[in-house]
Amino acid sequence: MKNACIIEISYIDPESYVSLANHDLRKEILKTLYRRALNSPISKQELAESIGVNYHQLVYQLNNHLKEFWTVGSEKKVRGTRMELIEPLHRNAIFITLGKENTIYLVDPLAGLFGSLARVGTRCDFCTEEEAKKCLEFIKNCSCASTINKIETEILIRNKRKQPFRPIDHAIVCALRGISKGEKCVITIPCENCAYINRFVKIEGLTGC
Template sequence: MDPGCRIEISYIDPEAYASIVNHDLRKNILRTLYAMTVDGPVSKQELADRLGIGYHQLSYQLTNQLSDFWTVGEERKVRGTRLELIRPSSPSSVFITLGRDGKIFIVDPLANLFGPLSTEGTRCDGCSPKEAARCLRHVEEGCCFTGHPSEEEKAVLRSNGRVEPLKAMDVAIICALRGVSTANRCVVSIPCDSCPFMRRAIRIDDETPSIGKP
């Protein structure tokens, strides 16, 4: 992954969202895949070992349920056979979808956030006010910035538990929602020396229990 915090906010189909959020194993696969591949792709066996599940169980989920979320990042020849190393299809993506009454739902695998924005929050919520203000300036200077939220859009954010002062992700989500009809993504790039989230170590427990259905 490129250095820094690069965020691509993309709209996800509600059915695809539900198939992930309502299945613990799929959430764990995505979370672990995104975290393990920050510095480069990994093999399916390495991913299965970290998750504590069988190779075939992982392959089933990747092939049949999560095929849109990963791709082959590298191929190697190992003892005459081809070894595929995989990575997320969109390593920088944060996915959002809309529900009834303007409710926003989020899937941010790297930050381990899966669910309603009102309860999950965003990866920016651990930042200090000074850090949040600095990151917000990067959003305002970005190519996807289409203006600060209107009063109506602020009301939507409030109904989703987001209060002022708004953070970088709040403004980026609004800009992304404005582009849903044209399939435009909101892309935000924050240098690594400026992003507290990316500076924090991304750790996964050495032993992750096998959960979910095969």
């Protein structure tokens, strides 16, 4: 299941979030990297051309401000020299951080969502209620994310999330529980069941399952 919808919620520190969310080029670099390298790594030159920026400008941002988000996936020889092919360090990651009064901020590079949960929502919001219900069947198999208590419900509602909650809402709650332990929440939904991934793959012209 190459393009399974793997929801991997990780915590990002507030400083890293602000540095990213308030910088349009960094957001564009991450979004393009996560999409172009969904199935296989790409060269920095390819990434720069896709974004339409100078190669050295891209490398500066990658090395100085985005190094926690990417890694070298492989290398290949080009005219006697080694060229690095890069990919997301965690290709399925959706990052969250907490602000004042339990405000949740989200970074979902693949979906191109950067901002407060109340403002940008989640990738699951692109799906219909019926599609979301199918995905929630897989959530039931996750002991951590299957239930949301009263306090957690209040936090989600404060962040403008509406019931019935979507799969990523459940995963966010699961991840919030694990912050103190440094744990993340990972939920896998087969791509034949994930309407968002299916639409995304079709729009981007990527290879399916």
